[in-house]
Amino acid sequence: MEKLVDKLEREGMLSRSEFTELLAGRKQAGLAAYLFERARVVRHRIYRRDVYLRGLIEFSSYCRNDCFYCGLRKSNTAAERYRLSADEILECCAQGHALGFRTFVLQSGEDPYFTDERMADIVRAIRAAHPDCAITLSLGERAFESYRILFEAGAERYLLRHETANERHYQGLHPSDLSLRHRLDCLHELQEIGYQVGCGFMVGSPGQDLDCLLDDLFFIKEFKPQMVGIGPFIPHKDTPFAGEKPGEAGLTVFLLAILRLMEPGLLLPATTALGTIDPRGREAGILAGANVLMPNLSPVRVRAKYLLYDNKICTGDEAAECRICLEKRVRGVGYAVAVCRGDCAGFKPVRVPLTGENPSDPKEMEKYYVRPEIPEGRGLYLS
Numbered sequence: 129m130e131k132l133v134d135k136l137e138r139e140g141m142l143s144r145s146e147f148t149e150l151l152a153g154r155k156q157a158g159l160a161a162y163l164f165e166r167a168r169v170v171r172h173r174i175y176r177r178d179v180y181l182r183g184l185i186e187f188s189s190y191c192r193n194d195c196f197y198c199g200l201r202k203s204n205t206a207a208e209r210y211r212l213s214a215d216e217i218l219e220c221c222a223q224g225h226a227l228g229f230r231t232f233v234l235q236s237g238e239d240p241y242f243t244d245e246r247m248a249d250i251v252r253a254i255r256a257a258h259p260d261c262a263i264t265l266s267l268g269e270r271a272f273e274s275y276r277i278l279f280e281a282g283a284e285r286y287l288l289r290h291e292t293a294n295e296r297h298y299q300g301l302h303p304s305d306l307s308l309r310h311r312l313d314c315l316h317e318l319q320e321i322g323y324q325v326g327c328g329f330m331v332g333s334p335g336q337d338l339d340c341l342l343d344d345l346f347f348i349k350e351f352k353p354q355m356v357g358i359g360p361f362i363p364h365k366d367t368p369f370a371g372e373k374p375g376e377a378g379l380t381v382f383l384l385a386i387l388r389l390m391e392p393g394l395l396l397p398a399t400t401a402l403g404t405i406d407p408r409g410r411e412a413g414i415l416a417g418a419n420v421l422m423p424n425l426s427p428v429r430v431r432a433k434y435l436l437y438d439n440k441i442c443t444g445d446e447a448a449e450c451r452i453c454l455e456k457r458v459r460g461v462g463y464a465v466a467v468c469r470g471d472c473a474g475f476k477p478v479r480v481p482l483t484g485e486n487p488s489d490p491k492e493m494e495k496y497y498v499r500p501e502i503p504e505g506r507g508l509y510l511s
C-alpha cells in the first residue's frame with residue numbers, strides 16, 4: 129500500500145481504483161503514519177514549518193439560503209441573527225493586526241443587506257488601514273460583476289466551498305434552488321477575475337459515499353484552487369440533519385495528507401470543525417500536512433450566534449486568548465506561527481486600484497496600492 133503513497137507523491141494523482149484501494153486500506157498498520165510522513169516532507173519543502181493564521185470575522189449571521197446541514201439556514205427560527213457594523217469590523221481587524229494577523233477573512237451568510245457598495249466600502253477601508261494584509265472574502269454565491277467590484281476594491285482571496293462535486297450528493301444537501309452547476313460557475317468566475325480561490329467539502333456529510341469523495345479529489349485536481357478547506361460534517365440540532373452521524377476526524381486527516389501530496393502548494397487549513405470533533409484534531413491536521421489555522425476575531429458577544437454546527441469550540445475566548453492558545457498548540461507539534469500574509473506558494477502579486485477604478489495611464493497607476501511581494505513561506509517568527 130505504501131507504493132500507492134509513493135506514486136501519489138511522485139505523480140500527484142492516482143486512478144479512481146487506486147484511490148479506492150488507498151482509502152479502503154487506511155486503517156492498515158503503518159499506512160496512515162507513512163502517508164502523513166510523506167505529506168510533511170512535501171509541505172516542509174514548500175512552506176517549511178510555518179503555520180499561517182487567518183483572522184476570521186463572522187460579520188453577519190443572516191442568510192437567504194436553506195442548506196440542510198447549516199445552523200444559519202433561513203428556516204432555523206431558533207438562530208439569533210446579528211450584523212456587525214463597518215466600524216466593528218474595522219475594530220476586529222485593528223485588534224487582529226496588533227496580534228500579528230496579516231490576513232482577515234470576512235465571512236457571512238448570504239446576506240442581501242451587504243450590497244456590493246457596502247462591501248466594497250468595507251474592503252477599501254480595511255485595505256487603507258492595513259495595506260500589509262490580505263483580505264479574504266467568504267460571502268457565498270454572488271454575480272460575476274459583484275466579485276469583480278470587490279476584487280477591484282482590494283479583496284484578493286475568496287473562499288467558496290463546493291461542498292461536494294457529486295451532483296446527486298449536492299442535491300441531497302441543498303434545496304432545489306441551489307445547484308452544483310451554479311456553485312462551480314461561481315468558482316470559475318472567481319478564478320477568472322484573479323482571486324486566490326479556496327474551495328472545499330465536508331467529510332462524512334449525509335449521503336456521501338466513496339464515489340463522492342473521489343469526485344471531490346478529481347474536481348480539485350482539475351480546478352486547481354489555491355486553498356482547500358475540508359472539515360468533518362457535524363450536525364446542528366435545529367436542521368433537517370440533526371440526527372445524522374458526524375464525520376470522522378481520522379478520515380478528514382487522511383484526506384488532508386492526500387491533498388498535500390496531490391497538490392503540494394495548497395493552503396490547507398486544519399479547521400475549527402476538526403478541532404471540535406477531536407480536541408487534538410487541529411494538531412493532527414498540521415502533522416498530516418495542513419499549514420493554516422483560522423481563529424476567530426469576531427467579538428465574543430456574537431460568537432455563539434454564528435453556529436454552522438453544534439458545540440463549536442472557542443466561542444467564549446477573546447481573540448488574544450485564542451492567539452496564545454493556538455501558538456502553544458502549533459509549537460507543541462514542532463511548528464511555528466508565521467507573521468505574514470501567507471499567500472499560496474507561487475502567487476504573483478497584482479495591482480489593485482484603491483478607488484475601484486481601473487486607470488490605463490501608468491502614471492495614474494502609481495497612485496494606487498501595489499500588493500507587496502510575497503515571502504512564500506518565509507514568515508517572521510514570533511518570539
Ligand code: SF4
Pocket residue numbers: 191192193194195198199200201202236237238268
Ligand atoms: S451554508 Fe452558507 S449559504 Fe448555506 S445556509 Fe449556511 S450560511 Fe447560508
